[in-house]
Amino acid sequence: MSPRRNTPRRSERSAADRVESRPLASWHRERTEDFRGEDWRVRPVDGGSGKSYRCPGCDQEIRPGVGHVVAWPEHAGVDDRRHWHTACWNARDRRGAAIQRSRNAPRY
DSSP: OOOOOSSOOGGGSOHHHHHHTSOOOGGGGOEEEEETTEEEEEEEEOOTTSOOEEOTTTOOEEOTTOOEEEEEETTSOGGGOEEEOHHHHHTTTTSOOOOOOOTTOOOO
């Protein structure tokens, strides 16, 4: 005797169940958040473009295939989009700017 199946087989599921279980396109998950006193559009990205980006929060590389977010001021255009690590975007108010120093620069 085989064990009882609690879930219906794939062929037994209705078409409506299959449609609802599909992940939403990234533009469906786009949201508006406040950052530095202005509204920013934020969109999650799966990182499948094959390009690497530089995160403005930590100044580290976002490698291809790594999920992250794209954020831009709501009033701005496409050229002002920035790719952030998700953790860096979530901690943006608690962090200072990533300061670039040369190797022998003073730390003050």
